[in-house]
Amino acid sequence: MNNDDLFVCIDHVGLAVPNLDEAIKFHTEVLGWRVLHRETNVEQGVEEAMLGTGAQGAENAQIQLLAPLNENSTIAKFLDKNGPGMQQLCYRVADLDRTSAALRERGVRLLYPEPKIGTGGSRINFAHPKDVGGVLLEIVEPASSAH
Numbered sequence: 001m002n003n004d005d006l007f008v009c010i011d012h013v014g015l016a017v018p019n020l021d022e023a024i025k026f027h028t029e030v031l032g033w034r035v036l037h038r039e040t041n042v043e044q045g046v047e048e049a050m051l052g053t054g055a056q057g058a059e060n061a062q063i064q065l066l067a068p069l070n071e072n073s074t075i076a077k078f079l080d081k082n083g084p085g086m087q088q089l090c091y092r093v094a095d096l097d098r099t100s101a102a103l104r105e106r107g108v109r110l111l112y113p114e115p116k117i118g119t120g121g122s123r124i125n126f127a128h129p130k131d132v133g134g135v136l137l138e139i140v141e142p143a144s145s146a147h
């Protein structure tokens with residue numbers, strides 16, 4: 001199979017944090033990032049913020065701060081087990097269905113049979129960390145993609 005353009009770029013790196021406001025304060029006041037977007041995703045059990053440079057022409061991957069909405073959240077479980085830190089790496093894709101089919105064909109287990117809704121109305125799925133060298137890999141098709 002042709003490997004070209006299954007993935008577009010690194011979309012974001014997700015950090016599990018116990019408290020979103022405190023994490024935003026650190027990342028903006030100490031590290032100098034800017035908050036680009038903030039939302040609550042009840043299905044995923046997270047309160048999240050996307051941070052970036054805001055610089056003209058910057059195409060940098062973003063930093064996603066993920067705080068648990070409740071004790072059943074996957075982020076709560078991650079924090080209990082590992083403490084705060086890097087929870088996921090997210091690759092942007094042009095066509096989530098095509099990339100999902102290619103990954104499944106190659107033996108990579110995706111967590112959801114059908115895509116879920118992610119940040120900003122995007123379509124998302126996750127590859128199991130056991131199939132990706134110990135990294136929880138999210139794949140995201142931005143909301144603006146034709147679908």
Ligand code: MC0
Pocket residue numbers: 014041044046048064066074075077078081086087088090111117118119122124126128129130134135136138
């Ligand atoms: C678990 N493991 C991980 C991991 N989470 N490895 C690397 N990175 C992670 N984040 C490993 C554990 O160390 C363990 O390995 C094994 O996987 C099973 O872990 P577990 O602690 O028993 O946890 P599970 O199986 O209950 O849950 C893990 C799983 C879960 C990845 C299935 O976290 C999940 O469903 N994640 C996808 C959804 C998600 O993360 N939502 C929050 C972000 P050992 O060797 O100890 O067996 S929402 C989001 O990102 C949205 C808003 C967006 O961007 O648009």
